[in-house]
Amino acid sequence: MSCSLGQGPAQQPLRQGWLAQAGQWMQRHGAVIRAVQWVVVAVYAFLILVPAVMPLPGDTAHLWNNLTLAAQFVFWGIWWPFVLLSMVLLGRVWCGVLCPEGALTEFASKFGRGKSIPHWMRWGGWPFVAFGLTTIYGQMVSVYQYPKAVLLVLGGSTLGAMVIGFLYGREKRVWCKYLCPVNGVFSLLARLAPFHFKVNEDAWRNSYTHGEHGGKRVIPVNCAPLVPLRNMKGAAACHMCGRCSGHRDAIALTWRSPSEEVVALGDKQASGWDTALILYGLLGIAIGAFHWTASRWFVDLKQSIAGWLIDQNITWPLETNAPWFLLTHYPEQNDVFSWLDGTMIVGYIVVTGLVYGTVLLAILALSTVFVGRFELRRLHHFAQALIPLAGAGVFLGLSATTLSLLRAEHMQTDWAASVRIAILVITNAWSAWLAWRVTGRYSTRLWQRALALAGFCAALAVVDSAWWLMFWGWAH
Ligand code: SF4
Numbered sequence: 001m002s003c004s005l006g007q008g009p010a011q012q013p014l015r016q017g018w019l020a021q022a023g024q025w026m027q028r029h030g031a032v033i034r035a036v037q038w039v040v041v042a043v044y045a046f047l048i049l050v051p052a053v054m055p056l057p058g059d060t061a062h063l064w065n066n067l068t069l070a071a072q073f074v075f076w077g078i079w080w081p082f083v084l085l086s087m088v089l090l091g092r093v094w095c096g097v098l099c100p101e102g103a104l105t106e107f108a109s110k111f112g113r114g115k116s117i118p119h120w121m122r123w124g125g126w127p128f129v130a131f132g133l134t135t136i137y138g139q140m141v142s143v144y145q146y147p148k149a150v151l152l153v154l155g156g157s158t159l160g161a162m163v164i165g166f167l168y169g170r171e172k173r174v175w176c177k178y179l180c181p182v183n184g185v186f187s188l189l190a191r192l193a194p195f196h197f198k199v200n201e202d203a204w205r206n207s208y209t210h211g212e213h214g215g216k217r218v219i220p221v222n223c224a225p226l227v228p229l230r231n232m233k234g235a236a237a238c239h240m241c242g243r244c245s246g247h248r249d250a251i252a253l254t255w256r257s258p259s260e261e262v263v264a265l266g267d268k269q270a271s272g273w274d275t276a277l278i279l280y281g282l283l284g285i286a287i288g289a290f291h292w293t294a295s296r297w298f299v300d301l302k303q304s305i306a307g308w309l310i311d312q313n314i315t316w317p318l319e320t321n322a323p324w325f326l327l328t329h330y331p332e333q334n335d336v337f338s339w340l341d342g343t344m345i346v347g348y349i350v351v352t353g354l355v356y357g358t359v360l361l362a363i364l365a366l367s368t369v370f371v372g373r374f375e376l377r378r379l380h381h382f383a384q385a386l387i388p389l390a391g392a393g394v395f396l397g398l399s400a401t402t403l404s405l406l407r408a409e410h411m412q413t414d415w416a417a418s419v420r421i422a423i424l425v426i427t428n429a430w431s432a433w434l435a436w437r438v439t440g441r442y443s444t445r446l447w448q449r450a451l452a453l454a455g456f457c458a459a460l461a462v463v464d465s466a467w468w469l470m471f472w473g474w475a476h
Contacts, residue, residue, distance in 0.1 A: 016252065019195055019253050019254065019255060020245075020252040020253050020254065022253060023197065023242050023245035023246075023252060023253030024242075024245050024246055024252075025242075026097075026240075026241070026242025026243075026245060026253075027242045027243060027244070027245035027246055030241075030242075030243060033096075033097050033241065033242070034103070036097065036098065037097070037098065037099075037100070037102075037103035038103065040098050040099075040100050040103070041100040041103055041104060044100040045100075047071040047074060047075065048071075048147075048150055048151050048154050048155055048158075049151065049155075050067060050071075051067055051068040051071045051072075051147035051150070052147040052148050052150070052151040054067060054068055054147070056068065056146070056147075056330065056332065056333060057069050062409060063405065063409055068147050069405070071147065071150070072144070072145070072147075072150075072405065073402070073405050075150065075154075076144045076398065076401045076402070077399075077401055077402035077405050077406075078402070080398050081394075081395050081398040081399050081402065084185070084189060084391060084394055084395050084398070085395060087185075087186050087189035087190050087192075087193070087391075088189050088190075088192045088193060088258075088388075088391060089193070089194075090193060090240070091190045091193035091195065091196060091235040091238065091240045092186055092187075092190045092235065092238060092239045092240050093240045094186075095176060095186060095225070095239040095240070096224075096225075096238075096239030096240045096241030096242070097240065097241065099176075100158065101157065101158050101161040101175070101176070101180065102161075102173055102176050102224075102239065104158060104161055104162050104165065105161040105162060105164060105165030105173055105174070105175040105176060106165060106171060106172065106173050106224050107165070108161075108162045108163075108165035108166040109165040109166065109168070109169045109170060109171055109172050109173070109174065110170070110171045111166075112165060112166035112167060112168075112169075112170075113166065113167050113168075114168075114169065114170040115167055115168050115169075116168070117168050117169065117174055117178070118168075121168075121174070121178045121179065122178065124271060124273045125273055125276075126178055126179055126184075127181075127183050127184025127185075127187070127273065127277055128184060128273050128276045128277045128280070128281055130179060130180070130181040130183075130184075131181050131182065131184055131185060131277065131281050131285075132280075132281055132285050132353075133181075134153065134157070134181040135281075135285050135286060135289050135349070136285065136289070136346055136349050136350070137153065138153055138289070139289050139292070139345055139346075139349060140326065140327055140328070140337070140342055140345060140346065141153070141324065141325060141326070141327070141328055142328040142335070144401050145328075145335070146324075146328070146330060148324060148325075149324070149325075149328075152325055157180075157181060160175065160179065161175040161176075161180070164179060169226075171222055171224065172222075172224050172225075172226055173224040173225045173226070173239070174226070176224075176225050176239070177225050177226050177237070184273070184274070184277045184281070185277065185281075185282065185391075185394070187236040187237060188236070188274065188277065188278065188282075188384075188387050188390070188391070189387065189391045190235045190236055190238075191234060191235060191236050191261040191262055191265075191269075191384070191387060192258050192261070192262070192387060192388060192391075193235045193258065194255060194256065194257075194258050195235075195253055195254060195255050195256060196234060196235035196238065196253070196254065196256060196261075197232065197235075197238055197240070197242075197244060197245065197251050197252070197253055197254070198251065198252060198253075198254035198256070199229065199230060199231075199232050199233075199250055199251050200250045200251075200252075201230075201250075203248065203249050203250035204230055204248050204250040206248075206249070206250075207248035207249060207250060212246075212247070212248045212249050213246070213249065218247075218248055219247075221243050221244045221247050222243065223241075223243065223244060224239065224241065224243075225237060225238070225239045227239075229244055229247065229251065232251075233261075233265055233269070234260075234261040234265050234269065235261060236261065236269065259433070259434055259437055262384045262385060262387065262434050262437075262438070263434060263437040263438055263441065266380075266381040266384040266385075266438065267377055267378070267381045267441065270377075270380035270381050270383065270384050271380060272376070272380060274380060274383070274384065275361075275379065275380045275383040276357075278383050278384070278386050278387065278390050279356075279357040279360045279361050279364075279383060279386075280353050280354070280356075280357030281353075282390035282391070282393065282394055283356055283357065283360060283386065283389075283390050283393065283463055283466075284352065284353030284354065284355075284356045284357035284360075285349055285350070285352070285353040286393065286394050286397065287352055287353075287356055287393065287397070287466045288348060288349035288350070288351070288352030288353050288356075289349050289397075290397035290400065290470060291348070291352055291466070291469070291470055292344075292345055292348045292349060292352075294469075294470050294474045294475070295348070295469075295474060296474050298344065298348050301344070302340065302341070302344050305340065305344070306318060306340060309340070316339065317338060317339045317340040317343070318338050318339070318340055319338060319339060320336040320337065320338045322337065322338075322339060322342060326342070327339070327341065327342040356462065356463075356466065359462055360386075360459050360462055360463070363455055363456075363458050363459040363462065364379055364382050364383055364455070364456070364459055365379055366455055367382060367435075367451075367452045367453075367454075367455030367456050367458075367459070368382055368452070370448055370451040370452040370455060371439050371442040371443040371448050371449065371452045372442055372443055372448070378442060381438055381441070382435065382438055382452075382456065384434070384438070385431050385432075385434035385435035385437075385438050385456065386431055386459065386460075386463070387431070387434075388427040388430040388431045388434070389424075389427045389428055389430075389431045389460060389463055390463075391427070392423050392424065392426075392427035393463065393466070393467065395423070396420055396423060396424075396467060396471075397470075399416075400470075400471075403416050417471070420467070420471055424464060424467060428460050428464065431456075431460060432453065432456065432457060432460065435452070435453055435456040436449065436453050439452045439453060
């Protein structure tokens with residue numbers, strides 16, 4: 001795709017490929033995008049509110065005749081895994097065009113107090129902490145199974161988005177930029193997208209003297225997620241709303257290599273919190289959250305501890321009197337968590353996160369040494385190469401819910417094992433390729449790069465062990 005944005009004075013006509021034109025279409029049709037957002041808000045509100053006040057599905061309920069099961073399938077079986085996939089394929093189009101929380105927080109911000117963003121909110125650790133806490137809490141209340149838990153977790157997040165929007169910023173998405181529990185994950189995955197809104201710096205400078213669109217005065221753009229437009233380099237923070245397309249004749253939707261952002265920008269862009277989110281979040285806590293329901297170790301350990309407690313005549317941890325908003329409590333479904341269950345689930349997830357995260361961190365640190373010297377910046381850069389496999393893991397874990405819902409409807413899912421293997425093979429190769437390219441940023445010696453890559457492949461094997469355990473090891 002070619003695009004001559006910024007080639008000399010702004011009077012020159014723009015030559016644009018279809019991708020840049022798609023960006024321009026989005027810029028011109030903001031009203032259509034907002035209408036779509038409100039339709040999504042309505043569907044989302046319906047799906048989280050109505051099932052929460054309906055009786056839980058009985059034994060004869062099916063996906064096609066029970067709203068609760070249908071909503072469960074839509075949210076966890078389709079919406080969530082495919083939103084993650086869309087980040088890699090399209091960047092954060094979901095955020096800018098479809099996300100109901102984004103639309104609501106921006107709307108609330110339009111009519112709110114417009115206060116400045118407080119210092120505490122700018123803390124870089126929120127994406128990791130919010131993701132970790134939401135993931136663990138979701139497991140405590142069985143968010144994948146019960147509509148009241150969905151209302152609490154998703155509805156609570158939406159309410160938070162609206163309150164933050166009402167208080168801070170003017171027509172901005174302060175919530176999305178700083179506090180959204182999945183902002184960090186989306187930001188990581190969007191770095192792999194094959195296109196982004198690219199800034200032509202020459203054209204930008206040219207607009208200082210020549211204006212835009214043939215000498216007209218430059219019209220300011222409201223970038224709701226507060227991306228500093230002039231210095232925008234990648235797709236991580238951009239919500240792909242299209243509003244800035246053509247701004248100063250300098251911004252256009254542009255193809256790029258899916259490796260570009262990780263390899264070329266990773267050294268400056270990657271932070272310690274990104275590394276924490278990849279290693280301890282996506283490859284740690286998230287794996288623990290998927291593992292505990294399948295893990296034989298979890299069952300064995302729980303039985304041993306329960307036996308020991310009974311021997312000691314300590315019975316209160318085995319009681320099931322926690323309220324549903326703290327621990328799963330649905331006696332009519334024979335699904336209640338004791339205090340021991342709750343503690344074990346949280347402990348299992350946290351320990352899994354610590355073990356996987358720390359082992360991976362140690363391997364990556366060692367691999368970094370092979371390309372010269374140890375430097376934190378290099379370690380963070382190297383960790384970015386794990387994004388494809390980390391994203392695939394969350395997709396696979398969530399799609400396990402999709403498959404179990406389909407199996408409950410007696411649908412054939414024999415193909416799933418082959419698809420899983422294919423996804424793992426492709427994303428392992430993709431991560432290894434990124435790691436190889438990253439090593440090239442720090443060394444030209446093949447033997448050094450090969451040693452570092454060998455270390456990185458050991459990290460890939462550690463991650464793969466988690467999926468082997470879940471889908472094959474514990475399943476037989
Ligand atoms: S940089 Fe901001 S205005 Fe431009 S497309 Fe991204 S989110 Fe929209």
